Amino acid sequence: MDLLTALQGGFGDAPDALVIDGRQLSREQLLGAAGAVAARIGGAQALAVLARPTAETVVAVVGGLLAGVPVVPVPPDAGPVERGHILRDSGAQLLACADGPVAGGAGARAGAGVGGVGGTGHDALPAVEALPVDLAERYDARLPEPAPERPAFVLYTSGTTGPPKGAVLSRRAVAADLDALAAAWAWTAEDTLVHGLPLFHVHGLVLGVLGALRTGSRLVHTGRPTPEAYAKAQGSLYFGVPTVWSRVAADESAAQALAGARLLVSGSAPLPVPVFERLAELTGHQPIERYGMTETLITVSTRADGERRPGSVGLPLAGIATRLVGEDGEPVPSDGESVGELQVSGATLFDGYLNRPAADAEVRTADGWFRTGDVATIGPDGFHRIVGRASVDLIKSGGFKIGAGEVEAALRDHPAVADAAVVGAPDADLGQRVVAFVVADGEVTGDQLSSFVADRLSVHKRPREVVLVAELPRNAMGKVLKKRLLEG
Template sequence: MSSLFPALTDSPADSPAERPALRFGERSLTYAELAAAAGALAGRVREAGRVAVWATPTLETAVGVVAALLAGVPAVPLNPKSGDGELGHIVRDSAPALVLTAPGTELPPALSGLERVDIDVRERAPYAPAESPGSAPAGITAESPALVVYTSGTTGPPKGAVIPRRAIATTLDALADAWQWTGDDVLVHGLPLFHVHGLILGILGPLRRGGSVRHLGRFTAEGVAHELNEGATMLFGVPTMYHRLAEALPDDPALAKALGRARLLVSGSAALPVHDHERIAAATGRRVVERYGMTETLMNTSVRADGEPRAGTVGVPLPGVELRLVEEDGTAITAYDGETVGEIQVRGPNLFTEYLNRPDATAAAFTGDGWFRTGDMAVRDADGYVRIVGRKATDLIKSGGYKIGAGEIENALLEHPAVREAAVTGEPDDDLGERVVAWIVPTDPQSPPAADDLADHVARRLAPHKRPRTVRFLDTLPRNDMGKIMKRALKHD
């Protein structure tokens, strides 16, 4: 296969050697500097077999991952916020030969048995790339593992999804087609670097295009505005980030002006509420584009830059990706009417290879004809747009003979002026099978909305059978590092 990073490995005449590649705060590397630092490190890890990367939001993490990919060595990004138990499981499961980290970093006891290699981002040793111009390292093919990214482990110990080089290349190229993404784009983001969104899309994506990325280190509205005012063209974020931007916009016309300068605003990792879509569009004149992916599949769908920016949807399948909705018995749904709920299954070159050391889980994840069972529930419009209504395990509510997606009820609740945050779950009901439960963070904690008012609000917007039968008020909703609501932490009485 061709090089993952042509700007680093092709001949100098064809590469943007002095163009900025990476910037984290005040620290930056040009393409020439990145090639030298990553190339020198690649030479040190080439025989390692597999390496762990202590994935702090720093230049060192980016250089470490790029070096591993240049060397043809699979990298295992480690979440610095993980506890010793989870880290110990990942290290035992993935068996890396060493851990790459920034100098001076104090690593936890779970990593004490690994050889430590400090990353020198200013190393200027002669660069002899493992990747020759236009090609992958010797013996490395499109199917060779590039990354082992561990899932969140909501139903047991985290599983290591083995992501081949083929999946990274095809996903990033499909997104380039969908988003008209070029080497002239400058991306700003403040996402963690231990998962697909922040690392593959946010760091490897710009490097594959020959563009630039500016990482904020920590997300702030001020940081976003500054970078967009300084020439950044794209912003990647998660719904929590865009919600904070939406909240800040009414009192910050400078932020609205900065966001209005962006060529593309992209949200992912969870559904962005329609209410936040509308507030951002009204204040900035820019629509947020949503895409849909997961660790095992990288990216599956997106609203296209040249398509209709339809709030509440994740767009259409990316080039090369096949997508279908199926009933519980596996029967494919053929009526795309925007109402019939089915599980999303996908097939294509964007998929992972296997769960590391888990042939049982790998086999269970695929159908007999090669479709990956995502566990996500959705409806599809006649023109192919996909609207996700929740996870099969936590967001599909069967009530009174209806299949109800929690996501659409949450969007409706968030349109109520007295609701700041909302989550919807199902709980057992003797009559209905399951009843709809709304978990609400009120706008004014001293004056929460009446339960009947919220139920009527949903019934008017959706349908009477989708109204919440029980409403519970909270000070805050439990969320993970990506801002996703952890519904399993919501305890029923």
């Protein structure tokens, strides 16, 4: 079966089948423009896409999928260090972009710039050819459907312990996940999906764009996920992260405007119970919560026709198996109280980290299960509750997953920084905010360091708070005691 079923007919079409930040596209227009992209990139090793929230981004992504070329989304606010790593590591020689030059670029040479991830060198970024995307282009010939085992995406993880790793997701895994979610959420062509999430990760791109192109639902991407935009869109199905829902819940009129929706879905981080309850009060809808990772896609969710408990992510999707394992490697009972590392198995799992077999081996058990690194409980009725990370190095802020190691490496590139440790501190709005503890051997301010990180990485990865300290607490092995930083 085709991955993008709705583009092959059978669901009807309309001039506003897709609305991306106010611009309308029919599915026929999308298919024609994406076909033109596909015809130009056939045989490429990978297609990087500067994933701004635009119709051109959607056309470029679909073009890569039609051509069977792995799509590599690049955060639009990525600085030269992060962008250079993604382009170099993925081997992409084409970068699709439409609305102006890439930050730090020079003319058509989209990769121009300097820097190296996690280092202090000034190696030139790889030369990448800019691939313009024109919504008026058309290519009407039907392209053969690539094999289901072909990679659909290389999605870069948050770089918990260093530079981000590229997770390779097959077309088969994407299709399996979208079909399982459609069943769990009763998601059909009758829906209008609304969200304003970024288009460079699983939530906004795979679920939020490809989901509509597989189920046949109408899609409205609001550009930015503001309460006002969500209220105006009049959708039946809404996606958001906890920060979005927190802001919606704080805007009574916007929340009440969602009363006509069918389903509100929250993910990417735990939804605070007060936000869950306030949404239910104002909209009449208890939100759906779900759980997943870049490497696994979405694996656990509450159901459209089932119970929704605050703080719970529900039951495994069809085709997914889960288990809890203790630190001793032994099974943990599903009693709702005992805590263990959550491990998953099933058709939605990634194929591995690009060119990193050692890293891949670290997250696979001997019997083939994926180690999520998340700690959870499972009740006797199968309901899952995510307790937290087994590590403190993954920060979930405003729906983004931010690797502490990547931010630390960027801070250490500053000439006035001798050492740095980054943690996630609780934040009522963002879930967690990025806090950096910095040992400086020169005169520098917190604002200067925050701006330095924002210029080199993505803006959302900048420290919201910088604490200058004389030294970092360490154990006998030299490891920074981050929990002590959080407690202090």
